[in-house]
Amino acid sequence: MAKKKQKFYVVWFGNLAGIFDSWEECKRSIHGITGAQYKSFETFDEAKKAYNKEYEDYKGKTVKKTLSKDQLQKIGEPNLYSIAVDAASSGNPGKMEYRGVDTQTHKQLFHQGPFQEGTNNIGEFLALVHGLAFLKNKNSDRIIYSDSRIAMGWVRKKKCNTKLKQSAKNKTLFELVERAENWLKTNKYETKIAKWETKAWGEIPADFGRK
Numbered sequence: 516m517a518k519k520k521q522k523f524y525v526v527w528f529g530n531l532a533g534i535f536d537s538w539e540e541c542k543r544s545i546h547g548i549t550g551a552q553y554k555s556f557e558t559f560d561e562a563k564k565a566y567n568k569e570y571e572d573y574k575g576k577t578v579k580k581t582l583s584k585d586q587l588q589k590i591g592e593p594n595l596y597s598i599a600v601d602a603a604s605s606g607n608p609g610k611m612e613y614r615g616v617d618t619q620t621h622k623q624l625f626h627q628g629p630f631q632e633g634t635n636n637i638g639e640f641l642a643l644v645h646g647l648a649f650l651k652n653k654n655s656d657r658i659i660y661s662d663s664r665i666a667m668g669w670v671r672k673k674k675c676n677t678k679l680k681q682s683a684k685n686k687t688l689f690e691l692v693e694r695a696e697n698w699l700k701t702n703k704y705e706t707k708i709a710k711w712e713t714k715a716w717g718e719i720p721a722d723f724g725r726k
Contacts, residue, residue, distance in 0.1 A: 523562035527552040527570040534562045553724070590715045595619040599660040599711060600646045601721035602638025608679055611635065611688075613642035615649060616721045618660060625649060632685035637692060639666035640675045642721075643708065644695040650706050662711040662719045670708065673699040 524541035526532050529551045535541045536559075545551035552570040556562040565573050595618050602613035612628025625645060628638070643666050646659045661667055669675050673696060681689045711719040718724075 522555045522557065523559050524553060524555050525562050525566045525573075527566070529553065534559070534566055587715050590712050593618065593660070593711070593716050594658055594709070597658045597660055597709070598624060598646055598650065599719050599721040600639070600642035601662065601719050601723065602635050602642050603723035604633060604635040604638060605629075608632040608634050608685070611638045612723070613638040613645070614721055614723075615642060615646045615659075618720050621720050627691075630685065630688040630691075632679075632682060633688050634677060634679055636663065636665050636669075637675060637677050637679065637688065639663035640669045640677075641691055641695055643667065643670050644698055647704050647706055647708075648698060648702070651702065651704050656705070658707040658709050660709050660711040660719060662713050664710065667708055667710065670699065 521536065522538070524535045524538065526535065526541060526544045529544040529548050530546065531544045533544070535544065538555075541553060541555075545553055554565065554570070554573050556565060597618045598615050599618045600613065600615040602611060604611040610629040610631060611633030612626065612630065614626040615624045616622060617624060627641070627645065639661060640663075643659065643661050643663075647670075650657055650659065675692045675696060677692075679685070713719065
């Protein structure tokens, strides 16, 4: 198994501002702070540069510097005439929630959860289906972005292929999964589902900011 790459976390406003080299330290710094300001970076140099600037300069705009100029040009810019969906899970399984936002304005369009004993993959799947239904209901020709290839594959197959076992705590969540699968099987849609290119564009706008 490949070793997980270290990240660095900048906290502009929290119990203790600074640069931290683990999510646990960052989490302790922002715990209980309303309006905490923090972001993750790939290198210490990027984090140091960010810490010396304002949070607003980086809010929703963290970019991983791992692609060449040619690669970035090939990918291009995101289509702002779209919505973006994402999920977050505290544990695996754990409390899970998902949402959809306007890609350009970051205005929240829908939000569900938290649900007990869920997984991030289930959340990503439900977020995509919710987004598809949302756009169809509004007769919108916007595209929808997801950063989860797994969820995109599940939607194509019209099946949430999770290995999570149903329990009393997550019964409601599995009922939502069944409804989502049935929606995919009984509805036609023209909406394009596109992969959000995180390495080129930074975190997806619907991201919950917990990385």
